[in-house]
Amino acid sequence: MAVSALPLWSLAMVVAFQETVEAYVTSTDTEGDDDLLNKLERLILDHIPRSIAETVSMLGVIIPNVEIGGRVDGADVAALANIRTFLESLA
Numbered sequence: 001m002a003v004s005a006l007p008l009w010s011l012a013m014v015v016a017f018q019e020t021v022e023a024y025v026t027s028t029d030t031e032g033d034d035d036l037l038n039k040l041e042r043l044i045l046d047h048i049p050r051s052i053a054e055t056v057s058m059l060g061v062i063i064p065n066v067e068i069g070g071r072v073d074g075a076d077v078a079a080l081a082n083i084r085t086f087l088e089s090l091a
Helices: 011-027 034-045 050-067 073-090
Strands: none
Touching: 011 034, 011 050, 034 050, 034 073, 050 073
16 A cells, blocks of 8 residues: 555535646646646545545546556546545545
8 A cells, every 4th residue: 555645635626626637638738747637637646535526536637547447556546546546535
């Protein structure tokens, strides 16, 4: 199980992250921004969800990665394991 040193997320933070990623994806001026997007993705993928809202937002990042073959670093798979751990805690 991955351990996250990130602070607790609020719903507003999750929504802001999702909006940032969506704005990036639709932007036509993305030259040199690949590193920024990777850092944003890793921020959410490394997080252990603590609510259903966080889980949904994580899936919003994971699913497009998986659809194109997954991340080389395996962060999307690790994020799915974190989501499973959270869901198991609810059972």
